[in-house]
Amino acid sequence: MLAELTHRCPLACPYCSNPLALEERANELTAATWSRVFREAAALGVLQVHLSGGEPAARRDLEAIVSAAHDAGLYTNLITSAVGLDGERLARLRAAGLDHVQLSLQDVTADSADRIAGYAGAHERKLTLARSAPDLGLALTVNVVIHRANISNVSALVDLAVALGAGRIEIAHAQYYGWALRNRLALMPTRDQVAHAMQEMEDIRARFGQRIAIDMVVPDYYARQPKACMGGWGRRSLNVTPSGRVLPCHAAETIPGLDFWSVHEHALADIWQSSPAFQAFRGTTWMREPCRSCVMREVDFGGCRCQAMALAGDPTATDPACELSPVHALLGELAEQDAASGETDYAYRGRPTRRRNEQKVTLRH
């Protein structure tokens, strides 16, 4: 379960997965409600809770929330930018039952990382926090979102994560929903850059062997097969927003017409089993051709519904990342055009958007 504790965040990453319209602080679930939701989640079979945001450390009652998740029997992972969190607070969170820290890095050098994050001094704070995690007995994962400005530094980013004591590194290409879709022109790498990064990843794996777990997610726009987004819609993940709506994935609200139930009105098990949004694309009966008769339909579950909505304008369409999609070829062309644009300015949250960053994204065939 992903628990989005708040949308408040001091950073303004141009690929932020939060919705363009953020939840207000006044609507955030209280620690007491989160405690009830965690107990319901554990009873439903949830094993891990990812405490996320925005920046979860923006919540002054984060210690109480961690403690409630721990008491419910959940493995607790804090996904943080490190801004708003120092070694002392991390020690208090550890004492409250925190098991794991997942720290985002934007790049190798402070200049580039702080520019991407839209926050001066963020990189140095991240390094300081990362160094204190192993001393507190906390497992550490470093995650890096890859895009045109940092894709040449994959090897150096892995070296940095290893030097910080991370046991796991997640390197994921930007997923183009929300802010990333708005900033696609400035984020999209070239096909050659992606191929080079994949080759580099092979060398890195050979260099580190079993010493560190490295997950690499390739960019959908240059892929031939879609990924099983969320492991399949409503199969093994759920996402609770700061105000308590329960979503099958973080971008599900980009699909019009879905009815998302709230923890204020329904028990979590009821939402999981019966809510219209979870029923909408669960399993395979909603599929059309070519997915319906495809041998991969219970492997990738038709790919990503939110990407089908964003690019094909239809959430029941085959994910355009699939080469059997009628718009698949256009996807690669679009990516190459974006990558060749030379755009370097980002539209940041809370700051005016430049007109040329806004673009038409839906594919036609």
Ligand code: SF4
């Ligand atoms: Fe997956 Fe559908 Fe493509 Fe088959 S046709 S590989 S099920 S997205």
Ligand code: FES
């Ligand atoms: Fe919603 Fe992929 S992000 S299904």
